[in-house]
Amino acid sequence: MTVDGYHSDSSSPISAAVCNCAVMLTRTSVGVSLRAVKTLRLLVVVLVSLCVFIGVSAASSPAQEESSAMENISTEKKAEESHRQDSADLLIFILLLTLTILTIWLFKHRRFRFLHETGLAMIYGLIVGVILRYVVQVSRANVYPTNCFVNSSPATLLLNISGKFYEYTLNGEISANEVNNMKDNEMLRKVTFDPEVFFNILLPPIIFHAGYSLKRRHFFRNMGSILAYAFVGTVISCFIIGLLMYGCVTLMKHLGKLGGDFFFTDCLFFGAIVSATDPVTVLAIFHELQVDVDLYALLFGESVLNDAVAVVLSSSIVAYQPQGDNSHTFEAMALLKSLGMFLGVFSGSFSLGVATGIVTALVTKFTKLRDFQLLETALFFLMSWSTFLLAEACGFTGVVAVLFCGITQAHYTFNNLSPESQDRTKQLFELLNFLAENFIFSYMGLTLFTFQNHVFNLMFIVGAFLAVFVGRAANIYPLSLLLNLGRRNKIRSNFQHMMMFAGLRGAMTFALSIRDTATYARQMMFSTNLLVVFFTVWVCGGGTTQMLSCQRIRVGVDPDQENSMSFADGSERRSTKQESAWLFRIWYNFDHNYLKPILTHSGPPLTTTLPPCCGPLARFLTSPQAYENECQLKDDDSDLILTDGDISLTYGDIMVSTDTTGAHASGGQAADDLDRELAYGDHELVMRGTRLVLPMDDSEPPFTDHLRM
């Protein structure tokens, strides 16, 4: 056995920031907006050159030899220079993100909708990746051939050199070809993050924010369809893609174009990870143009949940371990075990997430923390974060737990927070989501050039694109057909085409692919996934507005008018009743009468709804406000049980009724408050993905007129 060691050093970069700023200041021009744009362009150039500069400086350094007498100092120096290198690497990313932000502003300023910020971040990542790979000189690391004998790979290693002890931590296994790379390309390795960073640091805020900003009204209205797409659809997609890819690799093996092993489980794994959609671009455009709320809800809900399903599904597939040898044969026991793991992990994560949300709701309900917004916000943040850690510590999946925690927090805890804390928490997670998302997409662009074990195989790539396309179609169309049998508010075919088109891949696919790139199969999957993400984000994302126009999907829909709008087909109104009567009404009643009074300050008081035997418990749990506040001023799901005809919904003393035209006849001031609250509540919570909130003016959406049905 041999122990090889190597190391490299870096010199210190000199900041050119101040010098470049002077360049910027001496420019002269006229007109504010023109000046701003020109300044911006210059700033972009400045920042890119700064990135290059830092990269060059950080990379250009000769390797050093040390004598044993200077060993102590050299170890400290090595640690210090390693730290400086890490700072420089992170700085490159910060500058990338800053560039992205400035360019986003420029795009918004010019109302440029064909390139969304995630696509833009990828482009910048690509540019920097090219620079780092082909422009920056890279030092060759020294390798010390040594001899060492160990029985197995310990987690921590103690090296005893001349009486001094040095501690080493196990990073992980390195494949043979990567060993050679390690010795060559130090710079590229340094800008490569440990894949677990994505799952432990970057994805949780994104997923939590998705759950926290779920547009509850329309989500719950379409809950059945969303669950169908997310669960059944993802599994269908996974297996269809897996089968198609298996056919593809079999063909490749037959033609001798396959460079390594690629088993059926690998195909299924690929199917699972590429089934996770991330239509952040599309949703942002939908939000901006105010596209039909049901379409938005379906797409958003599906993407949010199928991320969770894809994560657990891929873990279950990886856990498929038949007894005995490693030949990936079919074995019923192993299959059942995988299935059990899927169900176990998903439900465990779900429970933990919901449990933490419930605990937070109770804490915020029973304490007067709302008087201290800082404490309240801090507590909220900590408890949400603890969900992730708790799930990970228990062996479940943290991102799934935070998703359901976010949904629970939005549904219950949010109502207990003070208004300032509501704003603060929303803004905090909005910011974290924005930063994390753009970071991941920048990194995606960078990885195309910095990852050193790419396997680009044309047949596989073509096969993958076809499989993804077919898989998406097999997900959307059959399920829509089935769902439309049950739905009255049918999912129209243009919606289906839009959903088909909007199957963008993004952060989750990338993170799942990069998690393990040890084998040939995984490397090929990773390289192909990158291309899939690039294509869908740039082409499908960029073509969204055209697609909307092409499919004649109406825009400029005011989500608040949805309820009072007259429907062309009276039966659609009844559909809401039908649908809400079956799935939603059960949930709504339970939630409205029991869960909300327990976890928030809303009524009806538990003392009236619970049986007398639970009297003391009911009194303990019921908030004083629940007795006063019989009007559900903040309950913005209640409108879902409004039906046509002579229905009425009683809120204490106020009667709110609708007639067949859908117009509201309000019984008083409170009903107007109710409407305002409902409108306000939804409008605030419609955020998903990034904020493309343009200041609204009259020249807004160019599609509004001819697309309105």
Place this chain on the structure above:
Amino acid sequence: MTVDGYHSDSSSPISAAVCNCAVMLTRTSVGVSLRAVKTLRLLVVVLVSLCVFIGVSAASSPAQEESSAMENISTEKKAEESHRQDSADLLIFILLLTLTILTIWLFKHRRFRFLHETGLAMIYGLIVGVILRYVVQVSRANVYPTNCFVNSSPATLLLNISGKFYEYTLNGEISANEVNNMKDNEMLRKVTFDPEVFFNILLPPIIFHAGYSLKRRHFFRNMGSILAYAFVGTVISCFIIGLLMYGCVTLMKHLGKLGGDFFFTDCLFFGAIVSATDPVTVLAIFHELQVDVDLYALLFGESVLNDAVAVVLSSSIVAYQPQGDNSHTFEAMALLKSLGMFLGVFSGSFSLGVATGIVTALVTKFTKLRDFQLLETALFFLMSWSTFLLAEACGFTGVVAVLFCGITQAHYTFNNLSPESQDRTKQLFELLNFLAENFIFSYMGLTLFTFQNHVFNLMFIVGAFLAVFVGRAANIYPLSLLLNLGRRNKIRSNFQHMMMFAGLRGAMTFALSIRDTATYARQMMFSTNLLVVFFTVWVCGGGTTQMLSCQRIRVGVDPDQENSMSFADGSERRSTKQESAWLFRIWYNFDHNYLKPILTHSGPPLTTTLPPCCGPLARFLTSPQAYENECQLKDDDSDLILTDGDISLTYGDIMVSTDTTGAHASGGQAADDLDRELAYGDHELVMRGTRLVLPMDDSEPPFTDHLRM
């Protein structure tokens, strides 16, 4: 040479959170506040038991043997279990922080001022530390004796075991006694963070927030004194303490009580790191009780700057390397080199911090980012973070850079932000500061029991306490005497006593001590510093209110009335003029006429103030608002040049004058706006440390009446 390897595993903890919540729900009681308090107590018990549970579960695990055939799986398993362990450890801290938050709320609810949140966090850390050390069963790690030959300690190591390569990263050097500890106490090691976490992750938000929330008016008014205390005072303190400690260790060596080497440079190092004051407790109480603003400014300004000085000073002392041997002898060249390093690092960090602040100001001025608060906030955050990374990459000190960046941002960039972004950035950094600070203080308490190389030496401890006391006195009293020769608004003796008393040590001292604990000397310093921090925070912090009363320092001072209040001694008024005439006026004019118009939208327009040759540049730099807005509505430093007699300050068309009684005679609506802006501006920015903002009511400060002079 030998290579020893060891590892340990952990089983999965089962969350008892849901079960315990059920316990909580079944309690019955009457009255909201009583119920809330009882619930809280129960919750505290729950959370502590949860901590114990997690600790026990995470620690209890047998070591495992693997066969070579299962090696691949076992490596993955080890990585996975290590990850779960890390999640569990972090979860313990999150729960600690949650506990702290809930107890803080309880204290505020009961107006309990004797234990501040930092002291409380330390107590909780102590409790958990005791539990982890003495209650939790710890597994013994397996050690594999091996043979390995390497020439020097490489940064990264490749282990070749049976054809598989495993990558190891160098953590650092381990001292001999720690080696034995490593094999024994796995659990305690796991909850020990890499000290660089403090400097790279936890301290920057704290320091930035301190700079960003500096109360500008009073800071600049007392700028000379603050700089004197921070620079001169810290150096005095460092040397006095160093000398006294040298005497102490010499005595110890003479008596045979010294267990290892302790050189003069070590004494100086101790002096430097213990000179960093952190009176967060005192300042919070000052803010709550609204103590005299000058005292607040002096204490706050001193603490903020002396952290920066202490960091650089300690690095310079460590860098003192005489040529040849390692005997810590005096050598002029080495001394000059250290001095040069001090000046170089400090000014370099200062420049970088200010430069980044300036760049951010220019970017926010020249773009219309203020229309998009998310983008604006994200940019602000990223640019502030980039300061730290840039300074670290350049070999300077990141925390010093972020301090000055924060001050610059508060002074210039803040004015360019939209009102929403102003709130968002303030709240964001307030939250980060709160979390980071309480995390560090919890960790301090924990470290008392989890750190395995404590060296408690009674003589040294006693000597250190005396030295710290004397050092503080030598800092405050002589300098105050000297400053009072120049100041007209003299620093009264009761203020001096208060400043002497309020020399609490905290996060910076701890972080600097824990950074390097390899040698006997450093370990003894670390242990002693812990005790110093504990004592000062609990005793001095807790006794602040008594001290205020004892020293008859007035409370309930409205900072806005300061300017219009009549002074008992008319000469004090003139002192402002004198002082502002000399140091401040120069700065103020330069800032007001040149810097602010360049970096913000305020006037006067540069076209009027710059010479005609710079015409194009002036036109480029001058914002349109500067032409319109000749009234300095947002300039809250202007009042500092108000003097008595028949002075007047012209703001465009408005004349604001004061007469000898100090009453304002305003010339119109705009002057009222000005006063409101000044008052508003200061009041908002008075935050330092943690938020002890109690809802103000009439029963507030009990000292107000008899303490008012």
